[in-house]
Amino acid sequence: MENNIYRLLTQVREKTPLVQNITNFVVMNNTANALLALGASPIMVHAQEEIDEVLGFCNALVINIGTLSQVWADSMLHAAKLANKIGNPWILDPVGAGISSLRNETLKQLLELRPTVIRGNASEIIALQNFNSTGGKGVDSTESSSTALDAGIHINKTYGSIVCISGELDFIISNDEISEIANGHIMMTKVTGLGCTATAITGAFLGLNNDPYQEAVAGIGITSLAGELASNLSKGPGSLQLHLYDSLYNLSKEQISENLKLKRYANPS
Template identity: 40%
Template sequence: MKDLPDFGALLANMRRCNPLVQCITNFVAMNTAANVVLAAGASPAMLHAQEEAGEFAQLCGAVTINIGTLSPLWVQGMIAAITAANAHQIPWVFDPVAHFASTFRRQTAQQLLALKPTIIRGNASEILTLAGFRAQGKGADSGDDAGSAYQAAQQLARQYQCTVAVTGAYDLVTDGRKTLRIDGGCKLMPQVTALGCALTCLTGAFIATHRACALAAAAAALAMYAVAGEQAALQAKGPASFQMHFIDALYALDPAQFQSQAKVQFYETV
């Protein structure tokens, strides 16, 4: 990929296909994630029970897995969905929320990693610790910036043959060879619960309709968030109104605007 992706074309194609995305996410994020995916142009399905997760995954364009509120039964549903996705060559996205916070979470994260996600999406602290580096995260909150997780992200991408997206004040996306940097967004975004989790689900929508390049698909999701965040910030007075305007901005963003306003560049270490 010598040139940057055509983000407008990626958005137009995603909306035209309106992919069904199975979003196994946490209790806190379900409503926000569903609204984000709908506003962006895809179709979310929020189900996780082991009894149906694997069967349903076969109907989807992508599966997204978020370990924010874990339980043994949820883990069984996650594994069922991932196993079915892998068997039918359906891409899946892994969000290792606060995986370092307890033994149960660490073990679950490693168990899911072994099933080879298509894309890993996490904050810098999550990506650092997932790769075995030290980090300064506190629960689901990151204490590190994306740049500090650059080497960790590359290592994970190469080890698991996947794409890794590191989110923060700016974002990085790497496949272990090429790395893109995405700028934009708004300082209010970390003040709205579940926006990061919803981003993982939106990433699923883009990889569902652009399987040929997970790097471009992940970058498109992050760039769409960044542009919509900037638009929402123009009207928001605080976190609550930001969330409302942000969802509206995702809905209103047209492909031409997206292509012109996306702030994406190839990244080099400094």
């Protein structure tokens, strides 16, 4: 599997997939720089009037509801419908699921459009199951990723979406398989938007438009591993973000094969 992840990373670097991001104000710069460091190409288009023209020449769509408004919600729904129509993969980041009625109603509509991939923290994934607050601290999780496994399996079964749960352990859930990734570092929780970065990077891999489950595993694995490698060079959160971009840019086959902690097992559902 590690060799396959490096193969997919090489393809991203060679093909530079164009990723449309309808994302939040907090992370636009972070995620754009991470995509560039990875080897992909970001475009940040939010206006509904542009979506029909722009999405047609993009390879994947990222929808992140972090700083939601009704205008943006309308653009997100329009873009998701168009992505389905033209066959583009898309990934949903349900930031802050459960904390407001606008957020919940938007997410219900987006889920009905069957995202290719859903990526969130444990509290967000649990909230998607019933749209109630799960005790998350704003947009941060207060749950461990393993406690959200049952919710992730339920969401996968209900909507057919690949579900990625980020945390101390990362889980990627398909209909018949679960991958567990044990990379990353606690310091990553002190840099805003690294979960959103994982979503954007996964979107870049989805832009290869081949096997979405393998691409989701690659996206989550690469982000967590790059964060771990960056933490080894960092004195704190500020330098971690700097080193994260460098780690993404320089990530090698040897680093992946020697450091990626990946397990795979059958989905018990």
